[in-house]
Amino acid sequence: MKIRLGSAFMKPQFAALLAVLLLNWLVFPGFFDIAWRDGRLFGSLIDVLNRGAPVAILAVGMTAIIATRGVDLSVGAVMAVAGAVAATCAVAGQPLIVTLAAALGIGLACGLWNGLLVAYLGIQPFVATLVLMVAGRGLAQLVTSGTIVTFSDPALVFVGTGSLFGFPMPVVIALVLMLAAHALMRRTAIGLFIEAIGTNLSAANYTGLRSRSLILAVYGFGGLCAAIAGTIAAADIRGADANNAGLWLELDAILAVVIGGTSLLGGRFSIPMSVLGAVIIQAMNTGILVSGLPPEFNLIVKASVIIVILILQSDRVGELVAGWKRRSTVLPQADQAKSKTQVNIQAPEKMG
Amino acid sequence: MTSSQQAVLAATAITKTFGAHVALQNIDIAFRPGEVHALLGENGAGKSTLIKILTGAYTPDSGTVLVDGTPMSFATPLQAQAAGIGTVYQEVNLLANMTVADNLFIGRQPRRFGLVDQRTMARDARRILAGYGLDIDVHAELSTFSVAVQQIIAIARAVELSGKVLILDEPTASLDRSEVLKLFEVIRVLKARGLAIVFITHFLDQVFELCDHATVLRNGRLVGSQPIDDLNRTTLVRMMLGKDLSLHEDAVAGIEAEVGESLMQFSAYGLGGKVQPFTLNIHKGEVIGVAGLLGSGRTEMARLMFGIDTADQGELILDGKSRKIRSPRDAIDLGFGFCPEDRKADGIFGDLSVRENIIIAMQAKLGWFRTLSRDEQMEIAGHFIEALDIRTASAELPIKLLSGGNQQKAILARWLATDPRFLILDEPTRGIDVGAHAEIVRMISRLREDGLALIVISSELDEVVSYSSRIVVMRDRAMVAELHGADIAPDVIVQTIAAQPTSSAPFEGAAP
Helix, strand or coil, X not given: CXXXXXXXXXXXXXXXXXXXXXXXXXXXXXXXXXXXXXXXXXXXXXXXXXXXXXXXXXXXXXXXXXXXXXXXCCHHHHXXXXXXXXXXXXXXXXXXXXXXXXXXXXXHHHHHHHHHHHHHCCCCHHHHXXXXXXXXXXXXXXXHCCCCEECCXXXXXXXXXXXXXXXXXXXXXXXXXXXXXXXXXHHCCHHHHHXXXXXXXXXXXXXXXXXXXXXXXXXXXXXXHHHHHHHHHHHHHCEECCCCCCCCHHHHHHHHHHHCCCCCCCCCCCHHHHHHHXXXXXXXXXXXXXXXXXXXXXXXXXXXXXXXXXXHXXXXXXXXXXXHHHHHCHHHXXXXXXXXXXHHHHHXXXXX | CCXXXXXXXXXXXXXXXXXXXXXXXXXXXXXXXXXXXXXXXXXXXXXXXXXXHHCCCCCCCEEEEEECCEEECCCCHHHHHHCCEEEECCCCCCCCCCEXXXXXXXXXXXXXXCEECHHHHHHHHHHHHHCCCCCCCCCCXXXXXXXXXXXXXXXXXXXXXXXXXXXXXXXXCCCCHHHHHXXXXXXXXXXXXXXXXXXXXXXXXXXXXXXXXXXXXXXXXXXXXXXXXXXXXXXXXXXXXXXXXXXXXXXXXXXXXXXXXXXXXXXXXXXXXXXEEEEEEEECCEEEEEECCCCCCHHHHHHHHCCCCCCCEEEEEECCEEECCCCHHHHHHCCEEEECCCXXXXXXXXXXXXXXXXXXXXXXXXXXXXXXXXXXXXXXXXXXXXXXXXXXCCCCCEHHHCCHHXXXXXXXXXXXXXXXXXXXXXXXXXXXXXXXXXXXXXXXXXXXXXXXXXXXXXXXXXXXXXXCCEEEEEECCEEEEEECHHHCCHHXXXXXXXXXXXXXXXXXXXXX
């Protein structure tokens, strides 16, 4: 177990995160400062986690979807729908439990709709979820009647801006969701089944997996995660903006999953690594912000860093590096072999 | 030898290996102008490898390809095309969204003042197609025509581009009877024009109807190459399926005696257009061999029994009850297992570990939440790795790294872990090495002794004869015979397969 944990920390994603954090520290020396004020933690690092939470939550659901060889482009729009529903409920004076149930329920329904199109009607995930990506914003606008609905229900606002054990609520929610989802995947057979479906759908069907219902459930879970993220985003700004809430975040979520090492071709996946990917993305965003670099550079810097991370992860580069290492270490290996034989020769003498 | 004429395309002593697998061994073959030459063999016999070498898609390890007696070495299919060798594949390889004329002339359109000369192109296209008896609108999109017409257009293009040799790779697979006749007319015209035509098919009728010469490959070796007049159906089937049969008379084992009680009965079970209704009573402790040529409906029958396709007629009685199988899941719940023919596409989960590949069917049976612990998984996988002698460095290795034989054993282990009572094995020994081959054959006998009912589909007659208690023969998507006792012999099987089919044409089947 210890060895597996150790090798997990050897993954390039950790190196990438470390590099990004160090770079941030170089351009902004106060980056690692953390202060305790009013019963909660403050600092750039905490800010990275807090700002990264919505994408991390999206990435949790997106990981499972991508592992089935699918994709969900609608999560940003579903965030807007859930935010709009939550805001409307709060304005109507509903208690928190009703507000949350309504927001999460609509997210789940959106996800199941996607799953229905993909699993039962056989529509390509890209196209199937594109429908809701476009229609979702329209739906959100209908809910808010085209205005930005603001609210001040303290219970709902707490979800976005409160704190627990010193950590911002979004961070706590993301962490709990990540751990729960990871346990659900790995303590049950669901994770294995998802990987089997993503690796070879035909073989999965021949093996008796109920792949359709599992794919449906996975998209439903993705919608649920999007609704959680949408509720947090709305609670954070105390308002629902149908046009801009969650805008383009589906792309960040997909990117987080890819950075986390899950292949877009499906198969093996890791939810914690995807969350790490989301943290890396947010660390870059924050870094560019605090560095005082002109905002025009933001997207270009981000793209460059991402390219570097993806190159580091690519199998082909891995092979090249391994080949280069082999060639340059031929001599030492030969030496090792020699010393081993010497040991062998000496061993009987010792015994005698 | 009737063939005094010099071969336009010939290959001598061709050998090709892929890793440890010998795909072709020392093949000599010659194609003469004005002759239709059938190239026959089961899946994996080496037909496509040979075609790919003749057309420059592969380079042989040794041996020579000669065009008009001159040794050639093609680096690309384009060079083969320039040397006069054209190929038409089963799936029409044209651009569906462009016009007929475009398809005929793409890459070599007639030009006028630097622009494509549409008028000349249309005129030439009409002239070319008239030679094939086709009078169609050459400005229409290709996709608006039937597959048969597209096929002829593909042939026309190949002949225009090359003009000496035309290779047709299963051109009739998706055509109906009248379309096949139309295609045959075209082929006869080309033959009269002096082209050498290579015709790949697995329909024996077509061979006798159209071809002048037949060459049979099996397991990468040349079994025989003779003028069609010297052959009959029986010899041809024997060449495709069996070795020298007289050597294997002792392989006829009388294991029918100790068959157990009845397990289930398929009665008039069938699917319109795919499998004619069949009736089969399956007992515990017996192996039913299924013999038949490629496309005879043997795999389709297996798919029906396992619920991959759903039967639309007949019924299954199991445990005294009528059962419906609508999905593999239904079949698995009844205690069925299925090792598919295409191991890579339908069997293994390449990136998953050997352990996961073995336990997955059992876990699927248990459902999402009744999870096998890691220790239980290790124990089950370890047990089967040892019992079936699956050679792997570790149970955690991705299964794609294992050899074909060991992958097959792992899939067998996957089903054995579910404690099945009925196993369907579709070509369980295809594409695996000799050692693993013998082990799998032994395993089939052992499972039978343990009381399992097995259905084994195989093209290897010696093999199927050695372990079957009964043999079912498939032809033209129908079960045509059930062989017992002394009839379980390669000779009888060959006779049964080769027997003249009834009046209905094979490729029409029971069209809906």
